[in-house]
Amino acid sequence: MNIGVIRFPGSNCDLDVVSALSATKCLAPKLVWHESPDIENFDAVVLPGGFSFGDYLRAGAIAARSPSIARIKRLAERGTPVLGICNGFQILVEAGLLPGSLLRNSGLKFVCRWVTVKVENTHTPLTRSLKMGQLLRLPIAHNEGRLFLPDEELASLRKQRRVVLRYVDDSGKLSASGNPNGSRESIAGICNEDGNVVGMMPHPERAADPIISPDGSTDGMAIFRSLATLSL
């Protein structure tokens, strides 16, 4: 299964994503510059984290108007898995591939720490081999991660079961203390109606090797392994 990891000017998690995808041993990730027409030839694409175009205007806003987005939209329409991590999620939201807005964190600070998230949807390419309610320890590192949706859109997202991940406290419960950025209903990840486009603020690629996890967590690999099951 050929996976493209799309590099924008300012992407900085691209190599970690490639490394984590390679570690599944079933996926053949390839770095691809955002202007490359090759984007449309992949079986899946990942928009990695970073600060595309310096995060100017709004995080993800300029990348979302770059020529590559038309290609990514065509992939998404064909049902190809498209994963946006952190800045990649911000790009997907700015491009209209996912609903809502990612606003500045409620604490007005860049938040960089490990969090616990709960799996709420196992019908996406990234969560298909996970269990409902499964808890994952993953790091976050962002300044604009507060998902905002008006009440009616939030209700429709919930009704369509498009919330993929929620922030929870260490005991697995929804709580204000478990919500690091003030996202509505503690949402950490969502998907589109067909479930093939997924955006998440936590960084699974940074929880893929025990040597860089404070508690040895490699929970992020569960997400990449899920994607790898598509190639079996």
Add this chain to the structure above:
Amino acid sequence: MISNKKAARDPEGDVIHRDLVKSHFPQAKSVRVGKLLRFNVEASDSLEARDLVRRMCDELRIYNPAAHDCQIGMGRLIG
């Protein structure tokens, strides 16, 4: 409106112009980014209101006079 002085580069404005606006609207020759603060003040007329806001900006160092220009306008934004 607080924005960088002309002599100070504005990388955010440059990127918005070069990577977003220029290819769609070649009529746009440059973009400068600034921060807009809207004040609602009690004053007997617009002149007094403007002076009051100017004093706030200067005395409270709402902008950095070494690097920024601070323009004060009155009334509603159009569009």
